Amino acid sequence: MKVCMVGTGYVGLVTGACLAESGNYVRCVDIDVEKCSALNRGEIPIYEPGLDVMVLRNASQGRLQFTTDISYGVEDADFVFIAVGTPPGPDGSADLSFVMEVARQIGRTLTNPTTVVTKSTVPVGTTEQIRSIIRSELDGRGIDLDFDIAFCPEFLREGSAIDDFMHPDRVVIGVETDRAREPLVRLFSPLTGGENSIYSMSIPSAELTKYAANAMLATRISFMNELSRFCDVSGANVDDVKRGMGSDSRIGPRFLNPGIGYGGSCFPKDVKALIDSSNRKGVRMSLLEAVEDINRSQKTLPVRWLKESAGEDLSRLTVAIWGLSFKPETDDMREAPALEIVKELKEAGATIRAFDPVAMDKAKEILGDSVSFGDDCYSILDQADCLIIVTEWLLFREPDFDRVKNLMARPLVLDGRNVYDPKEMEEMGFTYRSVGRPRG
Numbered sequence: 054m055k056v057c058m059v060g061t062g063y064v065g066l067v068t069g070a071c072l073a074e075s076g077n078y079v080r081c082v083d084i085d086v087e088k089c090s091a092l093n094r095g096e097i098p099i100y101e102p103g104l105d106v107m108v109l110r111n112a113s114q115g116r117l118q119f120t121t122d123i124s125y126g127v128e129d130a131d132f133v134f135i136a137v138g139t140p141p142g143p144d145g146s147a148d149l150s151f152v153m154e155v156a157r158q159i160g161r162t163l164t165n166p167t168t169v170v171t172k173s174t175v176p177v178g179t180t181e182q183i184r185s186i187i188r189s190e191l192d193g194r195g196i197d198l199d200f201d202i203a204f205c206p207e208f209l210r211e212g213s214a215i216d217d218f219m220h221p222d223r224v225v226i227g228v229e230t231d232r233a234r235e236p237l238v239r240l241f242s243p244l245t246g247g248e249n250s251i252y253s254m255s256i257p258s259a260e261l262t263k264y265a266a267n268a269m270l271a272t273r274i275s276f277m278n279e280l281s282r283f284c285d286v287s288g289a290n291v292d293d294v295k296r297g298m299g300s301d302s303r304i305g306p307r308f309l310n311p312g313i314g315y316g317g318s319c320f321p322k323d324v325k326a327l328i329d330s331s332n333r334k335g336v337r338m339s340l341l342e343a344v345e346d347i348n349r350s351q352k353t354l355p356v357r358w359l360k361e362s363a364g365e366d367l368s369r370l371t372v373a374i375w376g377l378s379f380k381p382e383t384d385d386m387r388e389a390p391a392l393e394i395v396k397e398l399k400e401a402g403a404t405i406r407a408f409d410p411v412a413m414d415k416a417k418e419i420l421g422d423s424v425s426f427g428d429d430c431y432s433i434l435d436q437a438d439c440l441i442i443v444t445e446w447l448l449f450r451e452p453d454f455d456r457v458k459n460l461m462a463r464p465l466v467l468d469g470r471n472v473y474d475p476k477e478m479e480e481m482g483f484t485y486r487s488v489g490r491p492r493g
């Protein structure tokens with residue numbers, strides 16, 4: 054089938070490449086001229102394991118193209134996917150300006166019947182608005198063209214996006230008619246191994262399903278983070294509590310890791326957008342307001358630990374940070390806890406050094422010279438007063454602890470991701486703090 058993917062970011066590029074990999078002809082459209090030129094030269098603008106090989110293979114076999122020309126993209130397309138960003142506006146609402154602009158462009162360029170599929174995460178009712186915009190643009194051109202609309206949320210996780218897309222737990226399809234449903238089922242069936250895990254429902258239900266899934270995952274994280282605060286003062290160990298509660302089949306063990314909060318391009322903005330869109334309909338989501346509050350304060354927990362051990366004035370301290378991206382296996386810095394930690398350390402006057410295996414270029418663009426960046430994880434430790442673990446990259450799991458200790462001025466490790474064993478750290482001579490676990 055012929056697919057046009059409008060928006061070639063984390064979601065659009067992965068979706069486009071994976072649909073090409075399953076035999077479809079895909080044209081990826083983006084307004085970013087640089088990005089399209091780079092992709093046409095075989096350069097991948099984001100770090101996502103396995104994506105480069107897949108893009109190059111499908112591009113060289115003629116199934117994947119990159120263009121800034123939307124009229125070329127939509128020409129003959131069976132599906133036109135909208136996969137542009139929906140960032141948070143100042144009031145927390147989803148900023149739909151990119152989505153609406155794409156809808157206008159589709160209406161101005163469409164020449165054949167197609168199905169327009171929203172893949173961006175959007176509030177309930179948005180896909181219907183997209184239809185109205187396309188319809189009014191077509192009317193303006195005097196064109197009476199029959200097209201369908203659908204909403205297919207994306208559940209991929211950065212860092213394992215290809216595997217998630219190629220082997221999804223489920224595919225959700227929001228449609229109004231069988232005419233729209235059947236081709237979409239055909240498109241996604243090779244990934245799900247048949248229709249079994251394809252859930253089709255109304256468009257508003259599908260739009261809300263995406264927000265509900267992210268809000269539930271964010272809630273589990275904030276629940277565990279709040280519980281870990283009580284563990285800290287009560288002598289309980291959050292690891293044991295997690296095992297004990299997670300083994301209940303009604304609860305399950307996944308997504309119960311305490312840490313320094315969720316970040317990234319999805320959970321923070323989607324929780325905010327769900328609170329906002331629900332408020333607009335007169336329903337207050339007070340549980341999600343609490344989820345957000347907990348997350349906001351959790352991000353800077355290591356700075357509070359540092360102030361507890363060194364006092365409020367951090368101006369004579371050198372702090373080393375391992376990990377900057379919001380989670381391992383991605384270079385995405387959006388809403389990363391590292392940004393809040395650096396901000397607070399800077400305000401307190403500390404000298405900050407940082408290392409991340411892949412996110413340093415993106416981090417430099419945001420943090421500028423407020424941080425000095427090292428070439429490897431050891432070079433930033435020289436005479437450091439403290440090491441903060443912000444992102445649990447595999448590389449940081451088994452470091453040369455003797456080397457770490459010998460390089461540092463003080464062997465203080467503040468572990469925001471519970472990577473190390475508190476007892477072993479103490480035995481090796483470190484002063485060690487982690488989230489919700491006894492100090493060793």
Ligand SMILES: NC(=O)c1ccc[n+]([C@@H]2O[C@H](COP(=O)([O-])OP(=O)(O)OC[C@H]3O[C@@H](n4cnc5c(N)ncnc54)[C@H](O)[C@@H]3O)[C@@H](O)[C@H]2O)c1
Binds near residue numbers: 061063084139211
């Ligand atoms: N990143 C994720 O892990 C993830 C997962 C699931 C869902 N989502 C949702 O998917 C959507 C896209 O997210 P993303 O992370 O891929 O965003 P992104 O910012 O990485 O990419 C968006 C792309 O759209 C392009 N764009 C903007 N306006 C355009 C236009 N008029 N025409 C063509 N291209 C245009 C931008 O240049 C950019 O390349 C969001 O709604 C997000 O919530 C993201």
